[in-house]
Amino acid sequence: MDSYAVVGNPVEHSLSPRIHGLFAQQTGETLRYERRLVPLDGFIEAVEMISAGGARGFNVTVPFKTQAHDWVDELDEEARAAGAVNTVMLENGRSLGCNTDGIGLVQDLVRNHRLQLRDKRVLLLGAGGAVLGVVRRLLAENPTRLVIANRTASKALKLAARLAEEYADTGCEITGLGLGEVAGDYDLVINGTSAGLQGRGDLIETSVVRQAVCYDMVYGSNTPFTRWARQAGAVDALNGLGMLVEQAAAAFYLWRGVRPETDRVLAELTSEEPR
Numbered sequence: 001m002d003s004y005a006v007v008g009n010p011v012e013h014s015l016s017p018r019i020h021g022l023f024a025q026q027t028g029e030t031l032r033y034e035r036r037l038v039p040l041d042g043f044i045e046a047v048e049m050i051s052a053g054g055a056r057g058f059n060v061t062v063p064f065k066t067q068a069h070d071w072v073d074e075l076d077e078e079a080r081a082a083g084a085v086n087t088v089m090l091e092n093g094r095s096l097g098c099n100t101d102g103i104g105l106v107q108d109l110v111r112n113h114r115l116q117l118r119d120k121r122v123l124l125l126g127a128g129g130a131v132l133g134v135v136r137r138l139l140a141e142n143p144t145r146l147v148i149a150n151r152t153a154s155k156a157l158k159l160a161a162r163l164a165e166e167y168a169d170t171g172c173e174i175t176g177l178g179l180g181e182v183a184g185d186y187d188l189v190i191n192g193t194s195a196g197l198q199g200r201g202d203l204i205e206t207s208v209v210r211q212a213v214c215y216d217m218v219y220g221s222n223t224p225f226t227r228w229a230r231q232a233g234a235v236d237a238l239n240g241l242g243m244l245v246e247q248a249a250a251a252f253y254l255w256r257g258v259r260p261e262t263d264r265v266l267a268e269l270t271s272e273e274p275r
């Protein structure tokens with residue numbers, strides 16, 4: 001039986017085995033998908049073993065996405081640009097690193113939540129790995145303005161300068177600044193920081209989100225950021241469960257050549273979320 005895995009640390013609460021199990025059931029594909037808890041200093045050893053064992057691919061989660069990028073034999077364009085890999089395809093002893101996080105986020109925003117990004121003002125919080133994985137896909141949707149705000153302002157400035165050069169011909173105004181400097185109105189505010197892991201959701205002035213839909217790339221019905229956004233009076237506060245399902249669907253398609261229907265899986269998982 002074709003086998004797959006999700007590699008991470010921690011990984012015990014990962015929903016990926018559940019999601020891929022539901023996709024397999026729905027599409028009639030026969031496969032096995034397991035969790036692999038890997039020691040923080042044991043990524044290479046673990047993935048060498050997984051590929052030697054004949055697996056067809058694996059997903060990579062925190063904190064190994066950069067190491068996966070450095071390990072694979074080849075990279076697709078998305079993973080190369082992001083410097084991070086969340087999906088590995090294994091074929092004939094070679095590994096191809098891909099990144100489906102960006103497509104996952106955009107699919108969730110555009111398809112599931114019916115939010116068009118064209119001509120919209122987008123504020124992206126954070127400038128780390130999670131943001132790098134999605135920012136080019138966001139720009140491909142042609143927002144009119146993209147502001148990247150980060151606790152360490154210099155990182156946001158550097159990233160924004162690089163993207164402004166890469167996307168100069170799109171007409172999108174791209175700027176970077178510190179979280180404390182964020183002002184003005186936005187249509188969409190996306191949290192790509194890991195501040196929620198420390199229980200923090202109050203990253204910017206509340207006035208900034210009054211006309212905005214807020215989206216947390218982390219999933220859970222009540223993340224610190226979505227809780228804060230609701231209290232701040234945001235138009236809506238969405239979490240990243242849909243992104244998780246959509247990035248998994250894109251990985252499933254890469255591996256199996258079959259596109260699962262995400263609506264039913266998302267509905268099932270949403271109904272199980274604690275309120």
Ligand code: ATR
Nearest residue numbers: 126127128129130131150151152155193194195200
């Ligand atoms: P990830 O892969 O999850 O993006 P990362 O590359 O370490 O992890 O990036 C974490 C991001 O969350 C960074 O943008 C970080 O800001 P700094 O660059 O200033 O470190 C941001 N972050 C983490 N904790 C935060 C907090 N308490 N408040 C605001 N931003 C925070």
